[in-house]
Amino acid sequence: MPPTASSSSSSRHRALGLTDDEYELILERLGREPNGVELAMLSLMWSEHCAYKHSRKLLRRLPTDGPHLLMGPGENAGAVDVGNGLAVAFKVESHNHPSAVEPFQGAATGVGGILRDVFAVGARPIAVLDSLRFGEPAESARSRYLLERVVAGIGHYGNSIGVPTVGGEIYFERSYEQNCLVNAMCLGIAPHARLTRAAAAGPGNVLVLLGALTGRDGIGGASVLASAELGEGDEAKRPSVQIGDPFAEKKLLECCLELLDRELLVSLQDLGAAGLTSSASEMASKGGVGLDIDVSRVPLREEDMEPFEIMVSESQERMLCVVEPERVGAVIDVCEKWETLATPIGCVTDSGQVRVLDHGVAVGELAVEVLVDDCPLYDLDPAPPENPAALYPPVDARLSGAESPAEILLELLRSPNIASRRPVFEQYDPIVQSRTVRRPDAADAAVLMLGDGGAIGVSIDGSGRRVACDPRAGAAEAVYECSANLACVGAEPLGLTNCLNFGNPEKPHVAWQLTEAVDGMAEACEALGVPVVGGNVSLYNEAPTGPIFPTPVVGMVGALPSAERAGQLGFAAPGDAIALVGYFEHSLVGSELAKLRGEAPTGSLPGLDGTLLRDLHAAVRDAVRSGAVSSCHDIAEGGLTVALAECCLAGDLGASVELAAAGEPGLFGEAPGCAFVVSGPAERLEAAGLPRLHVIGQVGGDSLSLTAGNLELNLAVSDMRVARDGGLAKLV
Amino acid sequence: MRARVLVRPKQGILDPQGQAVERALPALGFAGVSHVHVGRLIELDVEDPDQLPDMCERLLANPLIEDYEIVDADAAVGS
């Protein structure tokens, strides 16, 4: 098509983030120029955030089916069967860019958004987890500020709405200095019958908007922000910050669940990025119908809003539902009870179009197909970095290499990546709803009772530094580590969700990281037989200095037959034997010790045999469930020595351990997902059928003493506690 | 100088506190109240009042979501 579009419209589409080719495609599909309302809607629906332009093809590589699967990717949250007619729905989502702009509100609304995704499918949220990444706190006041405000924001929303924050993870690396990561995961439970899909259906049915008034929040906000690199000019994007109101969401949540329990709704959908535009398009697309929306009926917080503003507003705490006409009255009654606004704003049609009306007059009309399906999907152009060591310059060394094992251990325990997370998790309420059997610090995964005697375990993991070394193995490791964490509490994996946080995918080395990571994740999921039930992608996390560490964050949910038998990580009783279990390959690549010694994140990680690991995790899980082991902990950051120290600290007991000469890689090398430290009565441990079990010591006393060939250390538990407790406490 | 800094949610930004108060007042029998906004009041002695705008921008207010106003407390009179 010749470049006939007027210059004004061509500059308009560029300002809205559409490429010239994309705009040409729109002209072709529409056979005309879009008006302002339509262009605003299209630019958002065709943004990276909504259309997954650079990731959708890759995501097809992830296995999405499994024996327990009830709802896979494509719905607001995925869901798995946990028995007794109960389903667990869960999803992880990023709110990285909004949190970089306004950390408190950004993080708070991130939690609000993921909660809505979960109750949109009819599940009552029962837990939140958060996965956070910041720059080096010791060198960056901004990172400390972001940490403080993000944690406060997550706590503010989760605590106020009465959903426990039961776990999470935090890492500090320089590559996140300009692009912090704030990923939040939510889990909910529902009777199978209440699980709800978003597909609109039944021409003539009424479209009802629930919840908050619509204001100018986030206009040109999240969707556009999430699709462009945050540069020097991020000040300009500021006026559209969304403010979270957990009180409004609490009422909305109770209201929606009551509406579903009373079977008053045909379908339900949250309003997130791109507001009404995205919700309406998705609902229409999934149901193969059209929708008419009259923006003049949308209740506004500010009187003079334009139709396009109403269509793209990202005001929080709103939901959209489809209701049969004769039930609208009943819906409004339930909403009135919960002091939640309910406004019919349109209807389902068989036109296949999203029609926007203003006082009955059409102001925009777009085929659902064009909005949802026609955005081009791009192939990536992956190539490994030419000089991997230059990609992520190391931080200054804090250890020279001359230190004793005891000095190394204390420095590791003080490291912000390993130190006690108590200063953070004490700001969260992990116990509301009375389900939490394992709180933070008590075990490798959180454990929640379901009320029918059963329980679930949940863990969230993803070490960007290891993925930076070796994207394929590192991403697989994140999956294995989650599974290992579940094994530690006796839980069998049912499904996983993930958030892919990466740099600019148009750059070949980032495309390579992304491709490798997705492949690694897919391989691990296949090996474990765990389906991906959903997730989220956050790209363009890139500063002038380069991309963030490639950071796939994995959240995994598993089932336990009984909460009574949930595993713990602390040593339980003096006299218990301590054993090393599994496949522990000694290597310092990607380890915290390597970082403290100022080494760049390069080198390949041990390739893991997924089948062996699946059997290993099954054996560990069985040993936890049968009570053969009294404590169980996987060997992750800081290696075996830190794992032993953590078991001592959690149980407030000492230990004496003797290892074959293994050198520093044996003491401080990391093996996430591959190896465990367990304890229990010796004869029970040895009879438990655990692969590669080596008894290495005994629980007792009030210090950790360890010898390995010519290396040895002896530290009082109380000294280790001071080191570990102080690491973060002085930063937050 | 004794200064007062009044910090309020920016126009157009959601103010859940203001909404909550506005809804509560009629229930208490107070009619005819509208446009309620809840913000912060900071009172302080400053040696150099010229520093106040900068203090507000950097610490006392969050310019992204809040407006502020600086008042001379000694000059201000209550009604």
Add this chain to the structure above:
Amino acid sequence: MRARVLVRPKQGILDPQGQAVERALPALGFAGVSHVHVGRLIELDVEDPDQLPDMCERLLANPLIEDYEIVDADAAVGS
């Protein structure tokens, strides 16, 4: 009338928010600041200003811990 209600912690009650601000300011390079107190600002349109004291006593402030002051916003002038 557009009214402003200034609510501040009663004298003698520990005000950790005020202290936090007072501690943070020097770190940002602002010297010579003291006696910082952080309270609440409520702005509202009222048809009947005579109701204001009662509103303050019953809802907007807690007289056990807070003092309040009612200001006519239209009359008030910033510095």
Add this chain to the structure above:
Amino acid sequence: MKFGVIRFPGSCDEVDALDAAARIGEAVILWHRDRDLQGVDAVIVPGGFSYGDYLRVGAIARFAPVMEEVAEFARAGGLVLGICNGFQVLCEARLLPGALLPNTSLRFVCRQVSVEVARAGTPFTGACAVGQHLSIPVKHTSGRFYAPEPELDRLDSGGQVLLRYAPGENPNGSLRDIAGVCNETGNVFGLMPHPEHAVDRLTGSTDGLKIFESMRAHAADRVLV
């Protein structure tokens, strides 16, 4: 023994309180707009963030229709237990002395703390011994108990302080380590720790049951008298 647990918009721990009370007796939810207390023997004003905690903790909830009935019930000697946000609401409603100010840390804190029984033999601590330590979690942003000095003296001498944080355990800067106080007549009690979150070994401790058991014993005695 029938407990009634109030549900305000924004209550979060009302189901936890309901389940905890149901371990001891019958328990029902009381809706904030209803004026019918359904013949309960005790009212629990639960934790959470009633009305979002906006303006000032507990300030708006105390005007809910059900609270008028609760005030009446309390005046008639009925047992009223306020937990965390419920404590804040009862202080705002002047059913309890003092006020709860923001924690000195200015942060939300959730922590298992040890509280010491300062006075036993009351309707809420009948099942405890003086000096006994209970392990119960706190979780709040505004839990710093405050009352003017003369009032604090009166509370102390009048035996209205029922629970104190054990030495070194005060999580919020409460004056005189006060964790829970009752009214002059002893039938209204508020505390910041959450006894309803300490009723099951699996999720923590069972020390909180003592509070509910004390209430049941008291109610049973009243019926006998």
